[in-house]
Amino acid sequence: MPEAQGPCPMDPGQMEATLRRLAADLVARLRPEEEVVLLGIRSRGLPLAERLATFLRAATGAAVPVGSLDITLYRDDLTEMVGSPIVRPTEIPFTLKERTVVLVDDVLYTGRTVRAALDALLDHGRPRRVMLLVLADRSGRELPIQADLAGLRVEVPPGHRVAVRLKEIDGEDGVTVEAC
Secondary structure (H helix, E strand, O other): OOEEOOOOOEOHHHHHHHHHHHHHHHHHHOOOOOOEEEEEEOOOHHHHHHHHHHHHHHHHOOOOOEEEEOOHHHOOOHHHOOOOOOOOOOEOOOOOEOOEEEEEEEEEOOOHHHHHHHHHHHOOOOEOEEEEEEEEEEOOOOOOOOOOEEEEEEOOOOOEEEEEEOHHHHOOOEEEEEEO
16 A cells, blocks of 8 residues: 655545555455445545445446445544534445445544444444445554555644545545645
């Protein structure tokens, strides 16, 4: 996996190539008997999961179900949030039982989003296996959580963040490191 530094670690072409590679890497890690489903963590994980499903179908010839997971009510900082949190729907139109669930998100940072996603996921069923796929894995973990598959690793200086832009949400694709 490439290690990125600088203000623009991923342009639109690199993002597409990275998602294709992640799809191929996922196929290589799956056992032939595994039934896989993708769950995008709202908000940017969902369009990434949908794109991955397209690449997986092209690679395998089989459709991969995609759902969405809203973690708002599972966050450990919910009581610290100002105002009312915006809760979006969780949509899992398939069973999780005996399936391999791939949680998809844009950036893995502290690990707290993934911890909340695991709590939310288990309220909807007990999958055979859970994997984590992220576009960018950055420094700064607070919980012992790691990605099974990551598009790139980014060392981020203090006071900076990894910003992922997706054409479905932001009108353009790209990953940058920005000052907060």
